[in-house]
Amino acid sequence: MSARPARYVGQEILRREDDYLLRGEGRFVDDLPAPIGTLHLAFVLSPHAHARILSLDADAALALEGVVAVLSGADMAALVKPIVAEIEFPGYRRHGRQVIAKDEVRFVGEAVAVVAAECPYVAQDAAELVEVAYQQLPAVVRLEDATRPGQPQVHDEVPGNLYFEGRFATPGIDAAFAGAAHVIRERFRSGRVGGVPLEPRGCLAVPEHGDGMVFHSSTQVPHLLRTALAQYTGQPESSLRVLVPEVGGGFGTKAQIYPEEFVCVALARRFRRAVKWIQDRREELLTDIHARDHLYEVEAAVDDTGLVLGLRASVWTNGGAYSTLPFGCTLETTGGARMIVGPYGITQYAYEARAVATHTTPAGAYRGVAQPTCYMAIEGVMDRIARRLGLDPAEVRLRNMVPTASLPWTNVVGVRYDTGSFVESLRQAMAMIDYAGFRARQPADRLVDGKYRGIGICSFTEVSGTGAPGWRARGLVRLPGFDSGIVKVEPTGKVTAFVSHAHSGQGHYTTFAQVVADALGCELADVRIVEGDTAATPYGTNTFASRSAVTGGGAFIRAAGKVREKLRRIGAHMLEASVEDVVVQDGRVHIAGVPGHGLSFQQVAETAYAMNTATLPEGESFGLEDSDFYDPPLVTMANAAHIAQVAVDAEDGRVTIERYVVVHDCGRIINPMIVDGQIQGGVAQGIGEALMEEMVYDDSGQMLNASLLEYLLPTAADVPNYEIAHIESPSIDTVGGFKGVGEGGVIGAVPAVLNAVADALSRLDININTKPLRPSLLARLIREARARPG
Amino acid sequence: MGERIEVTLTVNQRKRRAQVEPRLLLVDYLRHELGLKGTHVGCEQGACGACTVLLDGRTARSCLHFVAALDGAQIRTVEDVAPSPELLHPIQQAFHRQHALQCGYCTPGFVMTTLELLAGNPDPSQTAIRRALTNNLCRCTGYANIVKAVTAAGKALREGSQA
Ligand code: FES
Ligand code: FES
Numbered sequence: 030m031s032a033r034p035a036r037y038v039g040q041e042i043l044r045r046e047d048d049y050l051l052r053g054e055g056r057f058v059d060d061l062p063a064p065i066g067t068l069h070l071a072f073v074l075s076p077h078a079h080a081r082i083l084s085l086d087a088d089a090a091l092a093l094e095g096v097v098a099v100l101s102g103a104d105m106a107a108l109v110k111p112i113v114a115e116i117e118f119p120g121y122r123r124h125g126r127q128v129i130a131k132d133e134v135r136f137v138g139e140a141v142a143v144v145a146a147e148c149p150y151v152a153q154d155a156a157e158l159v160e161v162a163y164q165q166l167p168a169v170v171r172l173e174d175a176t177r178p179g180q181p182q183v184h185d186e187v188p189g190n191l192y193f194e195g196r197f198a199t200p201g202i203d204a205a206f207a208g209a210a211h212v213i214r215e216r217f218r219s220g221r222v223g224g225v226p227l228e229p230r231g232c233l234a235v236p237e238h239g240d241g242m243v244f245h246s247s248t249q250v251p252h253l254l255r256t257a258l259a260q261y262t263g264q265p266e267s268s269l270r271v272l273v274p275e276v277g278g279g280f281g282t283k284a285q286i287y288p289e290e291f292v293c294v295a296l297a298r299r300f301r302r303a304v305k306w307i308q309d310r311r312e313e314l315l316t317d318i319h320a321r322d323h324l325y326e327v328e329a330a331v332d333d334t335g336l337v338l339g340l341r342a343s344v345w346t347n348g349g350a351y352s353t354l355p356f357g358c359t360l361e362t363t364g365g366a367r368m369i370v371g372p373y374g375i376t377q378y379a380y381e382a383r384a385v386a387t388h389t390t391p392a393g394a395y396r397g398v399a400q401p402t403c404y405m406a407i408e409g410v411m412d413r414i415a416r417r418l419g420l421d422p423a424e425v426r427l428r429n430m431v432p433t434a435s436l437p438w439t440n441v442v443g444v445r446y447d448t449g450s451f452v453e454s455l456r457q458a459m460a461m462i463d464y465a466g467f468r469a470r471q472p473a474d475r476l477v478d479g480k481y482r483g484i485g486i487c488s489f490t491e492v493s494g495t496g497a498p499g500w501r502a503r504g505l506v507r508l509p510g511f512d513s514g515i516v517k518v519e520p521t522g523k524v525t526a527f528v529s530h531a532h533s534g535q536g537h538y539t540t541f542a543q544v545v546a547d548a549l550g551c552e553l554a555d556v557r558i559v560e561g562d563t564a565a566t567p568y569g570t571n572t573f574a575s576r577s578a579v580t581g582g583g584a585f586i587r588a589a590g591k592v593r594e595k596l597r598r599i600g601a602h603m604l605e606a607s608v609e610d611v612v613v614q615d616g617r618v619h620i621a622g623v624p625g626h627g628l629s630f631q632q633v634a635e636t637a638y639a640m641n642t643a644t645l646p647e648g649e650s651f652g653l654e655d656s657d658f659y660d661p662p663l664v665t666m667a668n669a670a671h672i673a674q675v676a677v678d679a680e681d682g683r684v685t686i687e688r689y690v691v692v693h694d695c696g697r698i699i700n701p702m703i704v705d706g707q708i709q710g711g712v713a714q715g716i717g718e719a720l721m722e723e724m725v726y727d728d729s730g731q732m733l734n735a736s737l738l739e740y741l742l743p744t745a746a747d748v749p750n751y752e753i754a755h756i757e758s759p760s761i762d763t764v765g766g767f768k769g770v771g772e773g774g775v776i777g778a779v780p781a782v783l784n785a786v787a788d789a790l791s792r793l794d795i796n797i798n799t800k801p802l803r804p805s806l807l808a809r810l811i812r813e814a815r816a817r818p819g
Numbered sequence: 820m821g822e823r824i825e826v827t828l829t830v831n832q833r834k835r836r837a838q839v840e841p842r843l844l845l846v847d848y849l850r851h852e853l854g855l856k857g858t859h860v861g862c863e864q865g866a867c868g869a870c871t872v873l874l875d876g877r878t879a880r881s882c883l884h885f886v887a888a889l890d891g892a893q894i895r896t897v898e899d900v901a902p903s904p905e906l907l908h909p910i911q912q913a914f915h916r917q918h919a920l921q922c923g924y925c926t927p928g929f930v931m932t933t934l935e936l937l938a939g940n941p942d943p944s945q946t947a948i949r950r951a952l953t954n955n956l957c958r959c960t961g962y963a964n965i966v967k968a969v970t971a972a973g974k975a976l977r978e979g980s981q982a
Binding site: 533774 | 950963964
């Protein structure tokens with residue numbers, strides 16, 4: 030990176046996206062005009078978690094006026110190949126999924142037929158008339174039951190319902206435990222949740238002349254989607270254009286590629302008509318990926334000062350009924366096992382990690398992936414060490430952290446932390462919330478004004494901007510890692526910049542413009558960002574896992590740098606100066622130190638595009654654009670400390686978050702306003718996950734709360750005012766120095782809130798090792814504790 | 820599907836006459852018959868507030884109302900909030916300045932809720948704001964900036980600043 034001062038990067042610049050969104054002019058997938066004659070789809074969903082499909086009678090449905098076709102799993106199998114998540118990792122068992130179940134259904138909500146009709150209401154009505162006869166089979170639902178002998182098998186290819194099993198151990202792990210003064214053991218169980226974006230999913234496939242197809246989808250991964258659609262439906266990739274409209278929140282949920290997308294494209298090909306599908310909320314909750322159905326069994330070997338000498342973790346994740354593209358069913362498993370050491374200098378570590386198959390909704394990537402749960406475990410262990418040894422929980426963390434002076438540090442599983450501020454972040458967060466004062470005032474019984482009051486910490490590292498080696502390390506051989514940008518100065522001097530990403534609320538039109546304007550040396554107002562169109566944008570890995578600032582920013586800096594050099598070469602030639610004497614600044618190409626002696630971008634561009642009488646320098650090519658990609662290192666590690674202060678009502682068990690402090694370090698910040706927004710939204714999701722959200726299944730595999738009336742999301746009354754500060758430790762391993770921030774909010778909030786409640790209830794001898802902590806649960810635990818003698 | 824019902828209603832200050840199926844929901848009428856796509860659908864069950872409009876001046880979930888029952892009603896949607904293509908309403912301006920929206924899917928609903936709140940209570944307390952905002956779900960922002968925006972909008976409206 031050059032030492033040029035940034036003009037826009039780092040500034041709180043208001044968003045370009047807001048005006049149209051505030052006017053209700055954002056065009057989300059259901060707002061797109063569908064061509065006349067569009068077919069609308071409705072899926073028939075299995076009411077059973079596990080059953081054999083005996084027969085399917087579509088006569089009544091087909092008799093409805095406006096119904097064009099009803100297709101079964103067998104019909105669709107002729108059009109779309111079985112979907113296989115290609116993970117190459119020792120211990121992984123591959124299996125396929127039909128886009129519509131053919132013989133057997135494996136979770137409630139799995140599609141068994143699809144109706145295509147002239148209008149969405151008719152499609153819905155017809156779906157209800159499709160009669161399916163099932164032979165119900167016993168289902169396996171709970172993670173704890175999946176691998177027990179005698180359980181129903183989810184897939185023949187997955188014996189014992191074990192999708193994946195992996196192990197790791199450092200040579201000195203047993204010795205660390207043998208010599209330890211204390212061993213702390215705990216079991217942490219995390220309830221299953223989902224991303225639940227406010228906009229459900231949807232897509233619209235529009236055949237074009239020849240074999241062309243335009244596919245609009247509310248996806249976070251347009252390029253990966255296009256490749257997958259081509260691979261499985263036979264639609265030539267080169268004649269398939271994926272367009273991403275406004276997307277009403279993604280959070281990873283929309284980064285998976287779903288069966289309905291394949292069905293839409295396949296039926297548009299089959300009928301040569303536009304095909305549209307809009308999901309309803311029940312389908313969203315039943316069929317979009319779930320996450321966090323995890324169990325951690327952790328033991329820490331600890332010395333008398335609270336130093337962790339060794340850590341053993343057994344990580345179990347419920348993968349659900351299928352492995353989903355593009356991450357498969359092992360993302361959470363390998364993530365939890367690999368990330369649990371966090372900011373701590375733990376050098377002896379062993380894990381066993383397992384993903385199991387059950388008759389439940391497939392698991393996938395939801396914001397934070399395994400980090401909220403693996404920090405629930407390790408941060409819960411830190412608190413237990415403190416309680417066992419009579420130390421302060423903050424002190425235990427500080428003793429175990431990798432000090433800044435030891436960075437760069439390669440952790441025990443080989444992940445490099447290039448820069449960071451683990452100790453400083455925690456200390457600053459403690460100062461902001463007056464941690465010492467709180468502890469000094471906190472009575473031994475934690476009761477203040479009839480409420481139990483506690484404080485909880487989560488210190489963590491946050492994986493962001495994963496490059497190809499990072500995905501390979503987790504067996505995801507088909508996830509590229511890089512992203513790309515094209516920067517183009519148009520003949521009029523305006524700048525269009527294309528990037529492989531696709532936004533779902535992150536403000537890319539604003540932040541990427543800041544990056545490009547600085548890297549190119551032009552006015553912010555002159556830059557326009559284009560994304561979410563595979564016909565215009567270069568290939569890339571797309572937008573999930575806190576990637577866009579790192580990979581898109583890096584790609585743009587590299588591409589803009591090349592264009593800037595070309596501007597200089599042509600400008601120098603026009604100014605009859607040597608290239609070394611010419612700079613590009615504030616939208617002009619001029620002699621260094623003499624802004625008056627120079628040219629506008631337009632003047633240089635006209636030469637580049639041969640629209641004037643000037644000539645190009647010898648050997649220079651026409652045009653004024655260039656592209657580049659950026660593949661970051663293994664991962665780009667951000668870090669943060671969260672501290673929550675809570676009150677637990679002794680009677681009704683309700684938790685109020687009284688204060689919430691975050692100190693975050695995402696390296697070089699592009700736009701502080703947007704960074705804070707990411708953190709605030711994430712913290713709210715984490716509070717929801719810690720206190721109320723859970724996909725509840727009964728023993729037969731029915732999801733009991735598949736509606737927003739019963740799956741509770743946090744409201745404005747459930748969340749606090751967030752107090753946020755930043756430390757900037759620019760990455761030295763990435764182009765641009767950026768680190769991601771998309772997931773930190775939720776990662777930190779889940780453990781911080783749980784630990785705060787645990788602290789509040791610590792004198793009652795209540796063990797908080799599960800989530801969500803619903804009022805009913807806490808009220809019962811408090812009641813029981815108070816009834817205990819002593 | 821058989822029987823149709825005739826209704827006359829006012830939408831964004833324009834009189835509309837419609838022959839509707841009894842099961843036609845207000846949100847579908849607004850979106851699909853009038854092309855007012857700023858009113859969004861998040862749940863169709865009255866839980867999320869993305870479909871919030873003003874019905875005779877009060878917030879209403881347009882996914883829960885049948886058009887057939889709205890004869891004579893006055894409806895206002897987000898499309899009728901900004902004073903011009905150049906200017907935003909002070910509430911919208913405050914949302915912009917306070918970064919109170921990310922994906923923007925919930926935003927029209929929040930704008931309508933804020934309109935109602937500030938019309939009835941020009942200087943609401945933080946608690947009153949948070950209580951009113953429980954009408955709507957937002958999955959992106961964590962609400963804090965929305966609370967700030969409502970506070971700022973109230974102030975701007977009280978001071979009569981339209982800029
Ligand atoms: S769509 Fe009407 S309340 Fe959710
Ligand atoms: S801004 Fe996305 S749901 Fe509110």
